[in-house]
Amino acid sequence: MSYETYFQNLREQHLDELKELLSIPSISALSEHKGDVNKAAEWIANLLKKAGLENVEVHQTNGHPIITADHLHAPGKPTILVYGHYDVQPVDPLHLWTTPPFEPDIRDGKLYARGATDDKGQLFLHIKAVEAILKQEGKLPVNIKFCIEGEEEISSPNLPPFLDANRDKLAADAVLISDTALLEPGKPAISTGLRGLCSLEVSINTANTDLHSGTFGGGVPNALHALVDLLASLHDKDGRVAVEGFYEGVPQLSPMMREEFAKQKFDEKKLAESLELDTLYGEAGYSFVERTGARPTLELNGVWGGFQGEGTKTVIPKEAHAKITCRLVGDQDPEDILAKINRHLRKYVQPGAKLTIIDGEKARAFNIDPSERVLQVAADAYEQVYGTRALFTKDGGSIPIVETFSRVLEAPVVMMGFGLPDENLHAPNEHFNLENFDKGLLTIVEFLKRV
Structure with a gap:
């Protein structure tokens, strides 16, 4: 039969x-x-x-x-x-x-x-x-x-x-x-x-205690300011990762692969509407399916620090934290990428801020x-x-x-x-x-x- x-x-x-x-x-x-x-x-x-x-x-x-x-x-x-x-x-x-x-x-x-x-x-x-x-x-x-x-x-x-x-x-x-x-x-x-994967957790510490923002504001480092400034340095205005050497080992998309992506006829406008977004965002020069399937990323998964309760508390926080993951492609080595991110963070951290980095998961593409x-x-x-x-x-x-x-x-x-x-x-x-x-x-x- x-x-x-x-x-x-x-x-x-x-x-x-x-x-x-x-x-x-x-x-x-x-x-x-x-x-x-x-x-x-x-x-x-x-x-x-x-x-x-x-x-x-x-x-x-x-x-x-x-x-x-x-x-x-x-x-x-x-x-x-x-x-x-x-x-x-x-x-x-x-x-x-x-x-x-x-x-x-x-x-x-x-x-x-x-x-x-x-x-x-x-x-x-x-x-x-x-x-x-x-x-x-x-x-x-x-x-x-x-x-x-x-x-x-x-x-x-x-x-x-x-x-x-x-x-x-x-x-x-x-x-x-x-x-x-x-x-x-x-x-x-x-x-x-x-895509492969690597992850890390970043912590910024400044003074040995939270401080009154009236008494000390403008005169001492603020852990949240230092962290936000540091995280902002990780990308340029076109959505590319700004870490030196990050794209080493990333292959160019072949004409055949770009054609296969195009055959999907992915509706980016429909996706944006379904997510109630005005527009999608990502690395310039690539479609959504290319960005999410064939390009590497560096994403913030969590950022926290300071006072988060109801109302106002006028403090300068002594610590702030962030969790970061990267999706990797091609020959990117997760150990190498983590080392490059570490160097970038230590190079650009503000004066007066102490930086702690803990590496996490690692997987090749x-x-x-x-x-x-x-x-x-x-x-x-x-x-x-x-x-x-x-x-x-x-x-x-x-x-x-x-x-x-x-x-x-x-x-x-x-x-x-x-x-x-x-x-x-x-x-x-x-x-x-x-x-x-x-x-x-x-x-x-x-x-x-x-x-």
Whole structure:
């Protein structure tokens, strides 16, 4: 029978299985759910076994388990490593959920539950696609490996050392990941870039106490003035980051990539109106999708200090603070960027102000050439099922483990997402559109057969 008929016949059974997985509250960030995370790992391991995968192992780590499995009976054919994660975000605020987050509910063609789209639902598609090919044809057209973790939502602390220690075990010709989204319904996309990340916290201290602004005003340094002045020095009037050397390693956008961005036909005016903004703002010379997908940033995430209560308190604050994050692209090294920002801040801090800087997160950007054959095959697979060839995009967010897979395994990474941008991942009422559940299964089968 056709794969479309096969999946349609088993649709209710598959959805019931997925609901069972979604009912497990595998919240990796909360220690009280450690047992639930382990339960989800065992559940996934059993699903892999039932699907016909071999050498299924649950590897204990210093945190949550990593699951591996394989089916290696296609000599001379490519080996595809599928990555996904079974852990989920916390559910707060609970009162904003229409139905409980771990009681899956289907409404209006959408499956609502925490993890429905990020990433249990999308991971489930890969396991069921492999199972379908084995049941329909008795063998796979490629060699398949799975590497599934339970710590993606807490930055995958134990996966990089696991990859380093198991390079041969996980070696592959390509890595396949579904943890991203279509551009909009019926408009598939393949991400060819994810921005990297670095962060820091800045503190300014002046006198040893807050001071009366009448007695001392105009005669001593003000921590808030010093911080605001320092933060303002980080950008020029055209929206570019003014830190010396910040743009070293940032690639120019190729004509092909700019054309792919233009094909999105993104409506900037509509976005501005939806956000109740008079205009968008950013680095001059680039469109919104180029700025958010392919250009680096330096953003203030929080600034505080001094009196913030009701009314007036006439003080000169002795301290002020700011949190800063940068999104990175190309070959920008997060350690190098942090060092350059540190030098800039120390160079421009006002006299009389003492500066403290604490570095935070660090992750490199991921990039892949859209002309890579395996990406072209993925775009063709989307076209076969969706009737529209996938566009090649660059995403503004960061998934650090993607770059790690690419570097450690020296393999291209194909990000074939089946979510939608408005599916509330990380928010109340997370859901997965079942149209993409159905088409995702067929697209993955098509990809595996074509690749």
